[in-house]
Amino acid sequence: MAISDYFTRFLQLRDELSARDLELLREIPTTVRTYDSGEEVVSVGAHTRSCLMVRGLTGRVNRIVGKADARAITALHVPGDFVDLHAFVLKKLNHSVVAFGQVEVEFVEHADLVRMTESFPHLTRLFWMTTAIDAAIHRQWLFASSVLxxxxxxxxxxxxxxxxxxxxxxxxxxxxxxxxxxxxxxxxxxxxxxxxxxxxxxxxxxxxxxxxxxxxxxxxxxxxxxxxxxxxxxxxxxxxxx
Amino acid sequence: MAISDYFTRFLQLRDELSARDLELLREIPTTVRTYDSGEEVVSVGAHTRSCLMVRGLTGRVNRIVGKADARAITALHVPGDFVDLHAFVLKKLNHSVVAFGQVEVEFVEHADLVRMTESFPHLTRLFWMTTAIDAAIHRQWLFASSVLxxxxxxxxxxxxxxxxxxxxxxxxxxxxxxxxxxxxxxxxxxxxxxxxxxxxxxxxxxxxxxxxxxxxxxxxxxxxxxxxxxxxxxxxxxxxxx
DNA sequence: CGGCAAATTGACACATCTCAAAGCCTGTGG
DNA sequence: CCACAGGCTTTGAGATGTGTCAATTTGCCG
Structure with a gap:
């Protein structure tokens, strides 16, 4: 399978994609999976792939060390979001990703992303931008929780x-x-x-x-x-x- | 001037830098500036350069639209931090960066960063990682403000x-x-x-x-x-x- | 129909905000 | 050297926001 149209659309809302860019996106191999509500899509720890939302809603869950019930959800993800793309550069996550309702995701291997970064700087910058938008949303949440x-x-x-x-x-x-x-x-x-x-x-x-x-x-x-x-x-x- | 040792050290704590990487870092031209307490190092809006902390403390300030006094500080930056590197891919910021106490920063032109991304994927991934660590800190702040x-x-x-x-x-x-x-x-x-x-x-x-x-x-x-x-x-x- | 999980409500405790005033530090001018 | 002014810190008291506990209601599913 190839990367879903939602993500392509997400990028096209922010920059023009050349025919070559589109072709490259189509060439990135993916593995599709579905999850039921409450299932863990991504677990805490090291990873060699990242996932892209196709259908449904997921969230990043931070749990507190030692204490069972204290948890916070630090992000939500809708179709087109590259949920844990940051794991590509961080390698290890201290949060999990869980499904809210039925969910369909596509996994992309980091090895394929490395190949992309080695040869296609424009797409690389757009993928980078994707994680930067996540961070901007985090800041807005911080702002909201501080002011509202x-x-x-x-x-x-x-x-x-x-x-x-x-x-x-x-x-x-x-x-x-x-x-x-x-x-x-x-x-x-x-x-x-x-x-x-x-x-x-x-x-x-x-x-x-x-x-x-x-x-x-x-x-x-x-x-x-x-x-x-x-x-x-x-x-x-x-x-x-x- | 070239990129400060603090940032090099920041990267070296997370990955091995080859002799070539170090050389490339040294080749990136920078402009040094100092600011007094309270001065705006980076303003809201579009930018063509990003800044790196050398000395002192800065913070990202989000102000509320229309209302004068409601503001939140969504990040703090110490020497070695690439304060607004995310502006390289976002192009436009909705927050400013202000100096807390006397501050010294180095500016790096986005044009030079584009050149880096065009030819040096390993450094590109490390710069990307830098912004991903910022995002991880944002999530931790969200977590803390939710739980503590x-x-x-x-x-x-x-x-x-x-x-x-x-x-x-x-x-x-x-x-x-x-x-x-x-x-x-x-x-x-x-x-x-x-x-x-x-x-x-x-x-x-x-x-x-x-x-x-x-x-x-x-x-x-x-x-x-x-x-x-x-x-x-x-x-x-x-x-x-x- | 019964059972369960979630949503809803009420009462009270605790956390945090606001306003107001007092204390402390530092720089300045006499 | 002292007096003063201004900004920051500290303190107190009452108002508001939010948490906890317990009970009830609702909606879904077997």
Whole structure:
């Protein structure tokens, strides 16, 4: 198999791909796998391949040393995201990646990525950019967790996830599927599950969202972005030569 | 001028550099500049060069759109850090970089980095790794801000900063210079300055640190790391072929 | 229908914020 | 050498945000 169209689209939103670039992307061999909800897609430790999301939602889970139940989810990944591409240069990860709902991923061998970096600098820079966008999202999460209170913080997450999903075409009409339990939202935003529940209720009461199990409908994009002070520039959507 | 030894050391802690690699690093031209406390080293927006820390401490500052005083500091940088190398692939930054205390940096032109990526894949991967380590630190900050309460959170920052400074040789004997006001610590950790003050007092009361203006002495590394549940693996110090 | 996990609610405890005031340090000018 | 001003640190008290515990309700699935 070859690298999925989602990732190609992700790159094309940020830079022009030459015919040669596209051909090279198609030549990278991949292995497809599916996972059920809760399964570990990538485990803690050393790796010789990285995975690319094709379908569903995954998250990076950091657990605390020694203490069983303390965990944080430090990133979420939608189709088109190169989930653990950073493992290509880090070699070893201190977090795992788990599936939220049914998930399909493609694995790319690091050996093939080394070959790419040896001969194709433009694609290399674009892959590098991919990990830099992840880092920009991390900074935005830090910013949000520092500046926003619970409802606004949750609203920020919804804005980001909708925009990211809409950009690659897995969400539209201000509606998305977000298969996260309130307990998992708590691990993402750093609140207790009960407080997440109150934040969800608050967004409902303000008529900003309709939220039924995993189905989220944004009733007022304007209201939600305003509450969250959401500024999407960090998602880096401009097409520029890189 | 050529790239500073601190950065070379930073890389050598993570991978072996060949004679050719070292030579190439020396050939990259740089421009040195110094800044006074509070000055903006890098501004928000597009850039054609990135900067490398030589002396002092800098931080990345995210400001909120429209609202004057809400700001967060999403990263700190010590000598050897390639502060905004991510701008090489992102092209545009949504944060600024400011100096904490007197600072000396070297600027590297992106044009020179492009040349490097065109011909020297090993160094390219190491530069890429540098930004991936930044991202790993971001994730650890997210984790800390999600899991730790104020004193432990502050302790975590101290552990990290000491270790990073000790590794490149600008701190030793469990003593470091950290020219941050309590207001700035507040922007880093997401608390109010008053609460930071109480956290500092708590660490003092527990006999974990002596802290006088910018001089921090860690009285019990063991106690501090235990309180912070500090696990340094994320700083990625193992030497591996990359 | 019953059973389970998740979502929801309420009450209270704890963490953190805000406002206000006092203390401390340092540089400056008399 | 002293007095003062300004910025930072420290402290206190009350308000708000968030966590914990316990119980109830809901929704799904066997």
């Amino acid at each position: 209170r619970s409802s606004a913080h949750l609203a920020h997450l919804l804005c980001e996830m909708y925009l990211r999903m809409e950009m690659v075409g897995v969400a539209r009409d201000y509606t998305m599927t977000l298969p996260l339990l309130q307990r998992e939202l708590a691990d993402i935003l750093g609140y207790s599950p009960i407080h997440i529940n109150r934040a969800v209720r608050d967004l409902r009461d303000r008529k900003l969202v309709r939220w039924q199990a995993a189905e989220v409908e944004i009733l007022s994009w304007h209201g939600l972005t305003q509450l969250a002070r959401f500024d999407p520039t960090y998602i880096e959507v401009e097409r520029r030569p890189r | 309460r104020s004193s432990a959170h502050l302790a975590h920052l101290l552990c990290e900063m000491y270790l990073r400074m000790e590794m490149v040789g600008v701190a030793r004997d469990y003593t470091m210079t950290l020219p941050l006001l309590q207001r700035e610590l507040a922007d880093i950790l997401g608390y109010s300055p008053i609460h930071i003050n109480r956290a500092v007092r708590d660490l003092r009361d527990r006999k974990l640190v002596r802290w006088q203006a910018a001089e921090v002495e860690i009285l019990s590394w063991h106690g501090l790391t235990q309180l912070a549940r500090f696990d340094p693996t994320y700083i990625e110090v193992e030497r591996r072929p990359r």
